[in-house]
Structures are given as C-alpha cells and as structure tokens.
Amino acid sequence: MSALRKLQKDYEKTLSSSYEWNYRILVVEDQKEVAQSYTDILEHSAKVIPLQRSSRSARIESLKSDSQEKHFPFQLSIVHSAAEALDAMKAAKAKNQAFAMGFIDVLLGDGMDGIELLKELQKMDDDFYGVLVTAYHDRDVDSIHKFLGEDKVDQWDYLNKPFTNGEILQKARNYISLWNLQRESKIREKEMQDLRNQVFQSERFSTVAAVARGVSHEFGNILVQIMGKAELGQMGNEAKKTQSLEKILEASIRANEILDRFNHLANPGNADFPKETHNLHNIVNSALDLMEHQLRTQAIKICKIKSDNGKVFVNETSIMQVLTNVFINASHAMPGGGQIDLGVYDHGDFCVLKIRDYGTGIADKDLEHVFDAFYTTKGKKGTGLGLSICREIVEIEHSGHFKLYNHEVKGLVIEIQLPRKEVA
Amino acid sequence: MAQANLNIQILVVDDDKQVLEVIVEYLEYFGLCNVKSFSSAQQALTYIQDSRNSIDLVFSDWEMKHLSGLDLLKAVRGNPHRKETPFIMVTSQGSMERIKITRAVKSKVDAYIIKPFRAETLKKKIWEVLEWNQEDEKAS
Numbered sequence: 001m002s003a004l005r006k007l008q009k010d011y012e013k014t015l016s017s018s019y020e021w022n023y024r025i026l027v028v029e030d031q032k033e034v035a036q037s038y039t040d041i042l043e044h045s046a047k048v049i050p051l052q053r054s055s056r057s058a059r060i061e062s063l064k065s066d067s068q069e070k071h072f073p074f075q076l077s078i079v080h081s082a083a084e085a086l087d088a089m090k091a092a093k094a095k096n097q098a099f100a101m102g103f104i105d106v107l108l109g110d111g112m113d114g115i116e117l118l119k120e121l122q123k124m125d126d127d128f129y130g131v132l133v134t135a136y137h138d139r140d141v142d143s144i145h146k147f148l149g150e151d152k153v154d155q156w157d158y159l160n161k162p163f164t165n166g167e168i169l170q171k172a173r174n175y176i177s178l179w180n181l182q183r184e185s186k187i188r189e190k191e192m193q194d195l196r197n198q199v200f201q202s203e204r205f206s207t208v209a210a211v212a213r214g215v216s217h218e219f220g221n222i223l224v225q226i227m228g229k230a231e232l233g234q235m236g237n238e239a240k241k242t243q244s245l246e247k248i249l250e251a252s253i254r255a256n257e258i259l260d261r262f263n264h265l266a267n268p269g270n271a272d273f274p275k276e277t278h279n280l281h282n283i284v285n286s287a288l289d290l291m292e293h294q295l296r297t298q299a300i301k302i303c304k305i306k307s308d309n310g311k312v313f314v315n316e317t318s319i320m321q322v323l324t325n326v327f328i329n330a331s332h333a334m335p336g337g338g339q340i341d342l343g344v345y346d347h348g349d350f351c352v353l354k355i356r357d358y359g360t361g362i363a364d365k366d367l368e369h370v371f372d373a374f375y376t377t378k379g380k381k382g383t384g385l386g387l388s389i390c391r392e393i394v395e396i397e398h399s400g401h402f403k404l405y406n407h408e409v410k411g412l413v414i415e416i417q418l419p420r421k422e423v424a
Numbered sequence: 425m426a427q428a429n430l431n432i433q434i435l436v437v438d439d440d441k442q443v444l445e446v447i448v449e450y451l452e453y454f455g456l457c458n459v460k461s462f463s464s465a466q467q468a469l470t471y472i473q474d475s476r477n478s479i480d481l482v483f484s485d486w487e488m489k490h491l492s493g494l495d496l497l498k499a500v501r502g503n504p505h506r507k508e509t510p511f512i513m514v515t516s517q518g519s520m521e522r523i524k525i526t527r528a529v530k531s532k533v534d535a536y537i538i539k540p541f542r543a544e545t546l547k548k549k550i551w552e553v554l555e556w557n558q559e560d561e562k563a564s
Binding site: 047219221222224226227228251 | 440442443446447449453487516517538539540541542543
C-alpha cells in the first residue's frame, strides 16, 4: 500500500472514530427539594412541571416528541453548598471527568454566593458552562457580567425562579451540546493538524520528493544564472556578451551533469532489472570482491558476525550497487583503517543485512538529511545522491526497508531488509 | 512613495556563488552599487549581528547549508537595530513553498521571490519593499 493510500485510510479511520459525549452536570442547590427536582427533570428528562408551584404528584405528561429526538442521558452530581461544589469540581478534574455545565443557585446560605462560586469553578475549568438560578432580582445581568469578566461572556446564562421543566431541560440540552460540539471540533481540528504533519513528514522523507526538491533547487539556481546572464548580456557590450555566453554554457553543462545523476534514479525498476531468487551471502561476497582492493589498501577488515539463511528475491545488480555504495561510505568513514561487521539475520518474510562500520557515525544534525538528494557531508568527494539512490533501490524497487542509525557504542549501522519472495 | 535612493546598503546572501554573482550584477545594473555579498550564511549572520554594519535591505536565499534564510530572517528581526530592515527571501520552486511562505510571513518577511526570476520582477520587488516610486524611475 502506498504511503499516501495508508494515510488516507488512517484518516478515514480517525474521522469515523466515535467521540464520546460528556453529559455530566453539576447541580449546586441548597434546598433538597429543589435539588431533587433537577434529578426528576433531567435524569428522567420527561415530565414538565412548574417546579416551585407544585409537589411531585402534580407533574404533567411527558413531551411526546422526546423519543424521536437525540437522547440526552444526563449524569447529575448534586451538591448542596459552595464548598461541596468546589470539591466535586476538583475530584472531576482529577478523574479527568470534567463537568460540561452546571446549574448554580445564587443564594447558597453562608459563605460565597453562586456567582462567586461560578467564577471559582471557571478558574478551575475554563470550559465549564454555568447557569445561574435565582429567585431574586438582586443582581442584574450587567453586574454579573462585570463581575465574571468579558472573556466569560459566552460561558454563563441566567434563569429566574420559578422556572419551568422545559427551561431547565432545554438549557441543559443547549449547553451540553455546545460543550460537546466545541470539544469535538477541537479534537477533530487537532486530528487534522496531526494528519497534516504526517503528510508533511511523509513528503519530507519520501525519496522521490527529496530528489525532486534537490533537482528543483539546483535547476532554479542554474536558471537564475542562465536567464540572468542572458538578460545582462543583452544589455552589455560585446565583451560582456561573450563573457555571458561562456557563463551560460557553464551553467548548461552543470544542468546536464545533474540530469545524468538524476537519470540513475529514473530507471523504472522492474523492466530493466528483473528479480530472481538469490543467496544474499553470494551477493555480499561479490560486492566485497569488487571492493577488495580499496578495503585492503585502507586496512579495513571484514568480520561476518551472523550468517542466517540468505534467500532473497532481488535484482542482483541493483543490490550490488547498494552494497558497494554502502561499503564505499563505510571506508570513507574510516580513513585510517578499521573494521566492518556484517550480519545476515532471519526476519520472517524478510532477510536482514546489517552493516556496521567503526567510524565516527553521523552527527544528529546531518542524520535527518542523509536521504535528501544532493546532501553530502563529504564536500567535493560526494554527490549527495548515494544514500537516496540506495534507499530508492531497496524501498521502491524491492519493497524492502533501508535504515541507518548510529551504533550505540561507535560507528554507523546500515540495516537493509529484503523480501524473501516476490512481493505482490 | 519616496524617490529611489540608490546609495542604500544592501546585503545579499546565497550559497550558490553563480547565483550570488548574477544578483549582484542585476543590482549594479539597477544602479544599486553598495552591495555586500556572502556565499556563506554563517558569515552573513556574523555581519548582521554586528550592529556597526549598516544594512538597508537584506536579500537572502532560503535553502542554504547549515543555516537557512529563515534563520537569517529571525536574526534580523531579533536584532533591535534591524526590526524594520526590509527582507526579501529568495526560494526555489517546490512543493514546500506554501509552508515556507507561511513561516516566513510569521517572521515578518517583506517579500519573497521565486527562482528563476527576471530583472523586471526583481526590480519591482525591491522598489515595492522600499516604497520607492516606480513611475518616477521610468520617467527619469
């Protein structure tokens, strides 16, 4: 599956993942009878009664349309004082079970009143919606607004006693919905952001994109030179024109060299490089034979530390190219001589070849760039294409994996995973 | 719109020496001759950080080794003497352009120009960023 297809799948999975609604409501009411009414209205969410005017026996029948609508299984926590409310909020936060909203009686006996309490509760939980409930008209909305602050203007509401069943039910539905929709949209937004980052990362690490970026950067520079010299040459005298033409020719030669290197990558894998079943040990030995002279003159010893089954389904020439590239890099990393450890490991459907040198490894700041085309730490010695070609051959042509990391003690490890059988 | 002041000090940074040469030639052709150029972003950074150096306009490539154009932009904006110094970013065409531009805008880049470009585009950007009167220039 292509990386992009996989991302798309993950994306669909993420979006269809269900979001659990939060129906937790905190009720702060010091009169036990009124508190009980909240339970009756919200937990059974059926009966409509004018609360202050009647006993429970006088309830009238349910709203018939309810069963057709979204069901709100409210979860009530009823407390009777400001102190209890603060404790409940603290406990809810600790359990990561925040309240979405609360109904808060303004007159709460001794201590702080409901408005002061709401301010404290919102300090503890910024997202908490509060509906202030009062029988008195002692505080107008403007003075409450001033007290709670400009930034909380959409976080509270106001209800006069006596209230009706419908008012309580509808406020609960509104604020529960608002809280959850906002939370859900925040979560979705974060998921989208994560996905965008993944796409960004996948593009960044895709060999093809890296090579394309490198080529694009180089060609941009070359075209600046060609267009600039042509334009400036046009405006200058004969000598200037001749000099410009020389520069243009130089730039064109540079472009051609880049194309040559790039063409290495552009070879369509399967058509030109048929794959067969091979023994990886033989391919490794052939590559070592090719390198024999260089390894010997540089005093580099080869140490085979593991020899599991080497059956692989590959194009021999391509893998030879990868191995010689890796051996050349390793020998460059140890100019004063050293050792290369080779290990062939069995890994299910894959055969893993680990190649470790005893050089200085790669600095962290370069490690993230080693697969970028044209990136080189070797100055004029490298084209900066070696590792991106290796990875292209292993990962794209062979559906394998090409990894590179610093050994925990010393040197660099290249890990090449190749399939044992043809990959469909 | 002000009259063009061709004596301003311009800093040009690009790690491709050929590109650097072309940009400097273009600037000279426009009559802008006080140009300091660096093919090493590190050296340019040292130059920027030294507040004794007068810089009226920075012209920098984005993709350079070790330090990027964005690093230079941040250094310019981070220097109290250079908060307002106009900065033009040069980028190559590529898939990351949109992300890059967003980042550059966040760090208050004044303009960006995509390689390759022609004399006219380059001049227009410079004149725009410096708020110079382009009509006057044509007439003179």
